[in-house]
Amino acid sequence: MLADPPRLSKWCETLRKCGRALRDIFYGMTTYEMVRDLRKERARLEHLFVLITMGDLLGIPILPPYYSLRLLPYVVPCIEGWRCCLLRERDLTDLTDFET
Amino acid sequence: MNAITVLIISLIGIGVGYFLYAKTIDRSIIRPDGSKITPAKMFMDGVDFTPANRNVLFGYQFKSVAALGPIVGPIVAVRWGWLPALLWIILGTMFIGWVQDYGSIMVGVREEGQTFGALSFRLISRRARTILLLFIYAYLLLLMAAFGKIVGFDLMTNPAVPLGVLLVMALGMAAGHMTYKLKMDILVTTGIIVVLSFVGIWLGTLGTVKSLFVAINGGATSPILFGSVTWAQFLWSLVVLVLCYLGATLPIWRWAQPINYVAFWIVFLGIVGGTIGLVLWHPSIPADFPALSSIDGKLGDLSALGPLWPLLFVTIACGAISGWHSLVSSSGTSRQLELETDALYVGGGSMFLEMFLAVLSLLCATVGVGYDKYVALVGKGANAGVFANGLATFLSQIGVPVSFGLPYGAVFLTLMALTIMYLCVRFMRVASAEFLGDAIPVIRNTVVGTIVALALSAIMIWTGFWSYVWILFGGSNQLMASLALLIVSLWLKSKGKNYLWAFLPFIFMFITSIAALLTTAYQVIGANLKGGLPIDKVVGNWIAGGLAIFLSLAALVLAWDAIRALARPAEAPKTAQA
Numbered sequence: 072m073l074a075d076p077p078r079l080s081k082w083c084e085t086l087r088k089c090g091r092a093l094r095d096i097f098y099g100m101t102t103y104e105m106v107r108d109l110r111k112e113r114a115r116l117e118h119l120f121v122l123i124t125m126g127d128l129l130g131i132p133i134l135p136p137y138y139s140l141r142l143l144p145y146v147v148p149c150i151e152g153w154r155c156c157l158l159r160e161r162d163l164t165d166l167t168d169f170e171t
Numbered sequence: 172m173n174a175i176t177v178l179i180i181s182l183i184g185i186g187v188g189y190f191l192y193a194k195t196i197d198r199s200i201i202r203p204d205g206s207k208i209t210p211a212k213m214f215m216d217g218v219d220f221t222p223a224n225r226n227v228l229f230g231y232q233f234k235s236v237a238a239l240g241p242i243v244g245p246i247v248a249v250r251w252g253w254l255p256a257l258l259w260i261i262l263g264t265m266f267i268g269w270v271q272d273y274g275s276i277m278v279g280v281r282e283e284g285q286t287f288g289a290l291s292f293r294l295i296s297r298r299a300r301t302i303l304l305l306f307i308y309a310y311l312l313l314l315m316a317a318f319g320k321i322v323g324f325d326l327m328t329n330p331a332v333p334l335g336v337l338l339v340m341a342l343g344m345a346a347g348h349m350t351y352k353l354k355m356d357i358l359v360t361t362g363i364i365v366v367l368s369f370v371g372i373w374l375g376t377l378g379t380v381k382s383l384f385v386a387i388n389g390g391a392t393s394p395i396l397f398g399s400v401t402w403a404q405f406l407w408s409l410v411v412l413v414l415c416y417l418g419a420t421l422p423i424w425r426w427a428q429p430i431n432y433v434a435f436w437i438v439f440l441g442i443v444g445g446t447i448g449l450v451l452w453h454p455s456i457p458a459d460f461p462a463l464s465s466i467d468g469k470l471g472d473l474s475a476l477g478p479l480w481p482l483l484f485v486t487i488a489c490g491a492i493s494g495w496h497s498l499v500s501s502s503g504t505s506r507q508l509e510l511e512t513d514a515l516y517v518g519g520g521s522m523f524l525e526m527f528l529a530v531l532s533l534l535c536a537t538v539g540v541g542y543d544k545y546v547a548l549v550g551k552g553a554n555a556g557v558f559a560n561g562l563a564t565f566l567s568q569i570g571v572p573v574s575f576g577l578p579y580g581a582v583f584l585t586l587m588a589l590t591i592m593y594l595c596v597r598f599m600r601v602a603s604a605e606f607l608g609d610a611i612p613v614i615r616n617t618v619v620g621t622i623v624a625l626a627l628s629a630i631m632i633w634t635g636f637w638s639y640v641w642i643l644f645g646g647s648n649q650l651m652a653s654l655a656l657l658i659v660s661l662w663l664k665s666k667g668k669n670y671l672w673a674f675l676p677f678i679f680m681f682i683t684s685i686a687a688l689l690t691t692a693y694q695v696i697g698a699n700l701k702g703g704l705p706i707d708k709v710v711g712n713w714i715a716g717g718l719a720i721f722l723s724l725a726a727l728v729l730a731w732d733a734i735r736a737l738a739r740p741a742e743a744p745k746t747a748q749a
Binding site: 091092095096097098099100101102103104105107108109110111112114152155156159160162163164165 | 214215216217218219220221223224226227228229230231232233234285286287288289292300304307350357423424428431432435436439498501502601602605
């Protein structure tokens, strides 16, 4: 006997959702940590670059403003994250991630 | 009782604990609001604060919390009999374990992603923060000692194991190179490296390789080097410390991260294979394995461990409740939660899954190994060997030869331990630089800081009795958990919410952990005063006793400050401004 098509498609959808959830859980257990580490590495470099080019924002005159202004359009997207990261109060338990 | 019945009881425990108790607390007290902005969104910097899908975060949380604890704890605890161990795993998770994990996440989410150091400063007192950080350092030192002893003294001294471990390390580094430098597809890299890792473990079982490692160990009976430490134990624990040094100082992508990734697959496939083997086999717990052996943990010819209360409750830490989880939850997970409503699924769900892992480990010791072999192995000090033997028996049910399953189980445990040990050394290095950096500037140097952390760990590994160190580690772990519960209770009180569901577990865990630490201090100092111990054990016992007393005093000071904080009036509810 053939299954009712709407019910079959509902089952297929549920199965697809389960598959997606399983895939996400696996991603969380495996490569997610790698992605986080890479993001952190990129952010560190970006923050260093912003500090060098936009140090004036913190009162650190590092590059002549001319070059800072030339670089400004490229740096603008990073400034908000940089400020968040830099101004956040850190505790010792912040300094090392407790992830394996 | 049949093993399947035990698994079904655990599943019922998960159902009742998660779907009835935890969900009720979640809905009626915490009342998460899916429309509230979480720290992950509010402070999104693409680094620490990044919203992640609930399933991804569930996988991340489970992998971060499930280490050697839920495996070794139940194996040791069945010395009091399998029934109290099983009951503590299930009831501990149902009423305490998930409360701590979930509570730590929710406090972090509602308090703008602040970690426990900052929260203890704000909610308790200035000195609470310092004590908490000293406490974490001592706790991690004990963790290093307990895990280092298992790997260096117990697992790696088996001549069939070292080659597999060293090859997996080398292959992990190769995986990092293939992924980051050669830009190879991660699936291809995983396939190649995991297959080669299994080949490496198999190579270790060959007769010639084993003879080579027997020769390196100084013969079948390794000679005593100092105190009661053999040459093989000294050598392999030193190798473990060198691996930890590399893990703590090399760039993360070069060493720790890819090795952890490869290790995950070795461990994951072992758990899946072992579970399938157990279900297909579905044996009963042997009749000669007592449900309750004796109140002082004396099983057969094995010496007594000590009173069931408080020691059983700290021997099984991670499978029921663990302070480590609160650190992961507050500093990692709470900053990545996309919606408040995901907290229970991520924090509570992964704790209940870890409970299942602890039950599997308990079955490894009882049905996988059996009474006689268990007593023989533990009598020889091969506590971790019990798990390797049990896993090998389970895997043999799906056609994996025991000669391969045994070293595979040992490599599995070694990798699990090492992934945590790298992290501990990294934290200890940062903490010592923070504490002593002003007074002793040289400690800020990465190499010096790491060597100091490893030297302290080495002293702990090479001295003392493993069973005492394990109980001390468990005691400090549970004390850490109780302090996390205290912070959660204080936070609930400050918000005018019902805090008894976190405060009562805190009282139980606090009294139990302090009692366990003081009992252990009494045992080790008493053993020293009786005399007749080799010098390494005497030194180790004094250190262990001193640490136990220090941790107890520190916790009592913290609790005193916390009780005073608890007496403060709750925050006045905010009224709408006109």
